[in-house]
Amino acid sequence: MSKDIRIKRGLTLRLKGEAEKQVVEAPRSKTYAIKPPDFYTVVPKMVVKEGATVLAGDVLFFSKYDENLKFTSPISGTIKEVKRAEKRRIIEVIVDADPTDSFKDFGKMNASSSTAEAVKGRVFESGCGAFLNQRPYDIAVDSKDTPKAIFISAVTTAPLAADLGFVLKDKVAAFQEGINALQKLTSGKVHLSVDASSEEILKGITGVELHKVTGPHPAGNVGVQIHKLDPINMGEKVWTIGAEDVAILGNVFLTGEFRADRTIALVGSEAKDQKYYKLKIGANSSDLVGQVSDDIRIISGNVLTGTKLSNNQYIGFFDNTLSLIPEGNTYRMFGWLPFTYNKIHSNSRTSFSFLFPKKKYALTTNLNGEERALVVTGEMEEVLPMDIYPMQLLKACIAGDIEKMENLGIYEVAPEDFALIDYVNTSKLEAQDIIRLGLDLMITEVG
Amino acid sequence: MEWIRQKLDQFKVPFNKGNKLEKYAPAINALDTFLYTPNHTTQKGAHVRDAVDLKRTMITVVLALVPALIFGMWNGGYQYLHQLPEYAGGVPFMDAFLHGAWKILPMIAVSYGVGLGIEFAFAIFRGHEVNEGYLVTGLLIPMIMPIDIPLWMVAISVVFAVVIGKEAFGGTGMNILNPALTARAFAFFAYPTFMSGNKVWVSEASNIDAVSGETILGSLASSSDVPYSAMDMFTGIIPGSIAETSTICILAGALLLVLTKVGSWRIILSAFIGAAIMALIFNALPNMGIEGNALTNFPWYQHLIIGGLSFGIVFMATDPVSAAQTTKGKWIYGFLIGFFAVMIRVFNPAYPEGIMLAILLMNVFAPVIDHYVIQANINRRKKRAVSASGQLKTAV
Structure with a gap:
């Protein structure tokens, strides 16, 4: 039985620089990189050495604690460098790309008629296990688990994020095959949520529970949808996977090749040629946007949850948006006066920006104030459409009170669900960071 | 305006990290951030942030207080002057306002001076930034005092409210009692003769016998007649604490608070x-x-x-x-x-x-x-967990 989700609380942040609905083939990068830190809790164990040649689909490294969880090369080429940070932690595996890709042949497989074991083996062997995420905790999956359900969100609500309906429009067949494979991985159901745009494309998909989602951000967050459909209790595990990643996974079964095609929306007030670009996972951001000055911030992902990139750094594994916004390292005189500086969006009513709900803003990275004690109440609840008390949960995380965190619903949240709380809260509290630390504590204490 | 910024940056050098006046930085930062919203950019979490901050929120409350304060200054003068024979023909607005302001402005100055002094000292001592909460508290305290209260009593009430009512609990955001009311309660119990009775609510009433100054509640409690109409009560032309009398001015402030969701x-x-x-x-x-x-x-x-x-x-x-x-x-x-x-x-x-x-x-x-409200949420969650798996599993 499908269940429609109507979200009322939240905030759709309207920013300047939306991507035009046009797909362009991006120039091929010279180097690509897979970044182990993208896979939370994975400790990489390298399989290939610098100088080795790899095909697209060859294993680069696997998880030290789960040998089946393999991470494969998105392109064919030569391993250029294994970049390490402090304590020899691997942060980037950089591959010099061949001019054209040659693929490792996994062999075609019909997911529907194969055994669950064979399907699971193929998913993890081809590196598609990397696309899966586990809730609770928002971490990489354990290949030995069988989740109680799998959730896919094809709903776009994050600011300027790539429209998933548009991204998937030529990939429906692969998407269907991906769903067929995912069905074999879970003991329960595969849930697919769609918005108006992706419903057009995906309404014919079979083997899923289709849910129609409406409402402001964070309605598109898979965590919010899980909370509304089938909330996670202690001891339960569900998996999530990105919508475009389902098509990549389906392609492995249809063609026997790991084709790491990613459609990126280049967005933001500082971006030129705001369009959709077809490239491979792990592409170099500078090949798309060139060298940008220090006054502009490159964000791999959307402005709420993305990661800051410097010039020549690589786009994140899961990210399908590249946002360029101005840095805000300037002073503003008497910035505290209510009803001044109305060009900066505010969800509070102390700025006239609430009178123009349709207006689009060019926001900077300025913090617009300093961090303070928690004073204002009620503002966090307005942007978290879950049956959870966000401020109390954040305080429990700060205090490291595990029993309280559990009681208040820590298993149901991920940092991205608290991104809007980062944005709106008057005290400039780093809510995503606090939730991440809280989840880390739960992993070490509870597992 | 760029030169102000440059001068400020120059002035701040000795307070920067590693320099000798480093520990006094919260004090200087409080002044700097009052002039300029800092150039801090987001380092983690969301890359963009809302325009609102605690300063803006607190200033909005101060703005909401202004109608009641202005009225309180006028009423403070009017309640006294209209009882004098020389003003039998009516009290000019400015005469009343100036009389009230002359009494009330020093109270505000004392309240802010003493309170902010303590706040700055605690910020430096604890090494955190100065919180803006006192901007509101410091204005509220004089507004809820009788007009003739001696300034030193205001000062002592402020000290008690800020130190015992707020900082003892950890500062802004951690206090259990409203600091402004803590100040008033302290004054009420420590100096009852200045805080209650029928002589304190009108300026000079305790010095001049001809001036009476009983509040409506005082009259009611002693079962005497109330000489005011409902309209007087609503507009606030009645004796009372400085800014509490005018319901209409308070509602104007309430409107601002509610519209801004503060x-x-x-x-x-x-x-x-x-x-x-x-x-x-x-x-x-x-x-x-x-x-x-x-x-x-x-x-x-x-x-x-x-x-x-x-x-x-x-x-x-x-x-x-x-x-x-x-x-x-x-x-x-x-x-x-x-x-x-x-x-x-x-x-x-x-x-x-x-x-x-x-x-x-x-x-x-x-x-x-x-x-109890949150416990209901927790119980809901536990019940759901039990119905899902037949038993309650917890980590601890």
């Missing part, structure tokens, strides 16, 4: 409902064969517009730190404040006005209210 409309509305219901219950006593007295029989709508009830509800009960934090909790908290305020008014002749004690009482109970 003050909780739930608390304001439910508190007025609570007060009205309690007053209606008292009004109904004669129908039940109980005679009652002047206070119980005082019309319910007039209960809402006299004394400090509306000022307390709008500006003190809505203090987010000491109020209930959950939405349901806010309804309960507000309702009980109004309910108890009128109850204390009627039942306790020693405290003609009940709003101060009602708010302080509910401040103490706010965490309990929140606890």
Whole structure:
């Protein structure tokens, strides 16, 4: 039985620089990189050495604690460098790309008629296990688990994020095959949520529970949808996977090749040629946007949850948006006066920006104030459409009170669900960071 | 304007990290950030942030207080001057306003001076930035005092409120009681002769016999006649604490608080409902064969517009730190404040006005209210877990 989700609380942040609905083939990068830190809790164990040649689909490294969880090369080429940070932690595996890709042949497989074991083996062997995420905790999956359900969100609500309906429009067949494979991985159901745009494309998909989602951000967050459909209790595990990643996974079964095609929306007030670009996972951001000055911030992902990139750094594994916004390292005189500086969006009513709900803003990275004690109440609840008390949960995380965190619903949240709380809260509290630390504590204490 | 910034940056050099005046940085930063919103950019979490910050929120409350303050200055002068024979023909606006301002501005200066001094000292001592909460508290304290209170009493009340009421609990955001009401309660119990009776509410009333200054609640408690109309009570041309009298000016402030969502409309509305219901219950006593007295029989709508009830509800009960934090909790908290305020008014002749004690009482109970509201959420979650797996699994 499908269940429609109507979200009322939240905030759709309207920013300047939306991507035009046009797909362009991006120039091929010279180097690509897979970044182990993208896979939370994975400790990489390298399989290939610098100088080795790899095909697209060859294993680069696997998880030290789960040998089946393999991470494969998105392109064919030569391993250029294994970049390490402090304590020899691997942060980037950089591959010099061949001019054209040659693929490792996994062999075609019909997911529907194969055994669950064979399907699971193929998913993890081809590196598609990397696309899966586990809730609770928002971490990489354990290949030995069988989740109680799998959730896919094809709903776009994050600011300027790539429209998933548009991204998937030529990939429906692969998407269907991906769903067929995912069905074999879970003991329960595969849930697919769609918005108006992706419903057009995906309404014919079979083997899923289709849910129609409406409402402001964070309605598109898979965590919010899980909370509304089938909330996670202690001891339960569900998996999530990105919508475009389902098509990549389906392609492995249809063609026997790991084709790491990613459609990126280049967005933001500082971006030129705001369009959709077809490239491979792990592409170099500078090949798309060139060298940008220090006054502009490159964000791999959307402005709420993305990661800051410097010039020549690589786009994140899961990210399908590249946002360029101005840095805000300037002073503003008497910035505290209510009803001044109305060009900066505010969800509070102390700025006239609430009178123009349709207006689009060019926001900077300025913090617009300093961090303070928690004073204002009620503002966090307005942007978290879950049956959870966000401020109390954040305080429990700060205090490291595990029993309280559990009681208040820590298993149901991920940092991205608290991104809007980062944005709106008057005290400039780093809510995503606090939730991440809280989840880390739960992993070490509870597992 | 660029040169101001450059001068400031130059001036701040000795306070920067590693330099000798480093530990005094919070004081200088407080002044700097008052002039300029800093150039800090987001380092983690969301890359863009809302324009609102605590300074803006607090200044909005200060703005909301301005109508009541201006009226309070005028009324402070008017209540005194119109009783003098030389003003029998009417009191010019400026005469009344200047008399009031002459009394009230020094109180505000003392309150801000002493309070901010303590706040700065604690910020330097604890090594955190100066919080803006005192901008509101420092203005509220003089506004709820009788006009003739000596300045040194204001100063001592401020010290007590900030040190014991706030900093002892950890500073802004951690206090249990509303600091401004803590100051008033301290003054009330420490210097009762300056805080109650029928001589303190009108300027100079204690010095000049011809000037009388009984509040409406005082008259009611002593069962004497009330010489004011409901319109007087609503506009506020009555004796009382400095800024509490004018319901209409307070409602103007309330409108700003509610429209900007800085003050909780739930608390304001439910508190007025609570007060009205309690007053209606008292009004109904004669129908039940109980005679009652002047206070119980005082019309319910007039209960809402006299004394400090509306000022307390709008500006003190809505203090987010000491109020209930959950939405349901806010309804309960507000309702009980109004309910108890009128109850204390009627039942306790020693405290003609009940709003101060009602708010302080509910401040103490706010965490309990929140606890039960949140516990309901927790129980819901546990029940769901049991129905999903047949047993409750927990980590601890």
